Amino acid sequence: MLQLGQECFPEDEQQTIEELVKIFEFLMRDYQFSPTPRTQHPKSHGYVQGEFIIEENMSDQFKVGIFANPQTYPVWVRFSNGSGSFDKNGNFQPDTLGDIRGISIKLLGVKGCKAFENSAPNEQDFIAVNTPIFFLKDAKAYLDFFPIVNGIKEGKITMNPDGTPNHIPDELKASYEAIAYSLPLLNGVRSQVMSSPLEANYWSATPYKFGETAMKYAVFPHIEGKKFNIDAAEDKTNYLREAMTKHLAEKDAYFDFCIQLQTDPENMKIEDPTLLWDEKESPFIKVATLKIIQQNFNSQERIEMDEKQSFSPWNCLEEYRPLGGVNRARKIYADMADFRNQINNA
Numbered sequence: 001m002l003q004l005g006q007e008c009f010p011e012d013e014q015q016t017i018e019e020l021v022k023i024f025e026f027l028m029r030d031y032q033f034s035p036t037p038r039t040q041h042p043k044s045h046g047y048v049q050g051e052f053i054i055e056e057n058m059s060d061q062f063k064v065g066i067f068a069n070p071q072t073y074p075v076w077v078r079f080s081n082g083s084g085s086f087d088k089n090g091n092f093q094p095d096t097l098g099d100i101r102g103i104s105i106k107l108l109g110v111k112g113c114k115a116f117e118n119s120a121p122n123e124q125d126f127i128a129v130n131t132p133i134f135f136l137k138d139a140k141a142y143l144d145f146f147p148i149v150n151g152i153k154e155g156k157i158t159m160n161p162d163g164t165p166n167h168i169p170d171e172l173k174a175s176y177e178a179i180a181y182s183l184p185l186l187n188g189v190r191s192q193v194m195s196s197p198l199e200a201n202y203w204s205a206t207p208y209k210f211g212e213t214a215m216k217y218a219v220f221p222h223i224e225g226k227k228f229n230i231d232a233a234e235d236k237t238n239y240l241r242e243a244m245t246k247h248l249a250e251k252d253a254y255f256d257f258c259i260q261l262q263t264d265p266e267n268m269k270i271e272d273p274t275l276l277w278d279e280k281e282s283p284f285i286k287v288a289t290l291k292i293i294q295q296n297f298n299s300q301e302r303i304e305m306d307e308k309q310s311f312s313p314w315n316c317l318e319e320y321r322p323l324g325g326v327n328r329a330r331k332i333y334a335d336m337a338d339f340r341n342q343i344n345n346a
């Protein structure tokens with residue numbers, strides 16, 4: 001019988017993670033332009049300042065770690081596109097193409113015991129994407145995913161209009177079979193249209209420890225008035241930055257930061273983030289407000305800070321230790337950021 005928050009560890013996990021590091025380092029060495037970007041979520045729509053305001057009067061079960069006391073923390077927040085596709089000049093794919101979109105939130109001045117020796121001191125990061133589930137079940141699936149994406153890009157794998165495969169070369173058949181489930185999940189997220197990064201819902205997708213149990217978290221926007229009109233954008237290729245720029249030139253933006261507790265270890269899986277945790281079983285409850293303050297964030301200095309910054313699910317208190325195989329593989333974020341900064345400073 002599984003316990004709340006219980007993890008299961010495959011034997012070859014460390015080897016999988018080492019292989020992933022090799023792939024990401026290869027990708028970073030291979031970029032022909034400067035600065036070398038993040039291999040995942042390289043395109044930023046804005047790196048902005050704000051506040052994380054803990055709710056007052058919460059029920060006791062949510063008073064874990066920073067949520068135990070009403071307090072306001074300064075934050076840096078980065079909004080991004082997931083795709084690493086770029087043209088020969090290093091321009092990432094236009095925002096008009098479907099993609100996974102991310103939000104990375106870094107709370108500063110957080111005191112407490114860290115989950116990992118490589119965690120940044122006094123920082124608590126929360127990282128989320130615009131889908132409640134991740135499209136891969138575990139870290140190993142990432143290793144099969146890379147050759148399939150490349151196979152599709154290079155035309156070695158051809159697909160039918162209904163999304164079923166038309167031709168797969170023999171050497172890619174095993175990898176395709178292993179991750180076939182992930183392609184409709186990925187296409188589902190990519191088919192969503194986002195009006196503005198400040199008008200989207202984001203979810204952690206993967207679980208985290210939360211005191212004696214586990215949680216997933218989500219970030220939901222306050223939407224007042226009309227959403228950003230994509231058709232009226234001056235620069236459609238980069239309309240997500242434009243939407244943020246126009247919004248924050250005029251006013252602050254707000255999000256609710258919410259937590260969903262794991263209440264059933266069998267039906268709310270730790271080791272498979274492709275499965276939703278049922279909100280009827282356990283709803284998302286607001287525990288903080290994320291306020292992005294009115295600002296101009298397009299200076300060269302801010303863009304350089306964004307490029308150098310490192311967010312990681314492992315920049316966290318022990319109370320919110322990342323759980324599950326996908327999150328364990330994400331211990332590599334700090335090393336990947338160091339590697340990219342080394343290349344850029346060389």
Ligand code: HEM
Nearest residue numbers: 038040041078102104127128129134139204311329336337
């Ligand atoms: C095995 C699974 C995963 C691997 C190997 C992986 C790998 C990476 C890497 C290498 C980076 C760039 C780090 C840097 O250079 O600073 C990154 C960034 C990112 N990842 Fe993942 N990732 C995984 C799963 C996830 C999941 C489940 C989410 C869902 C929340 C996610 C969301 C993001 C976001 C939003 C960023 C951008 C962070 C930033 O703004 O700096 N990733 N990922």
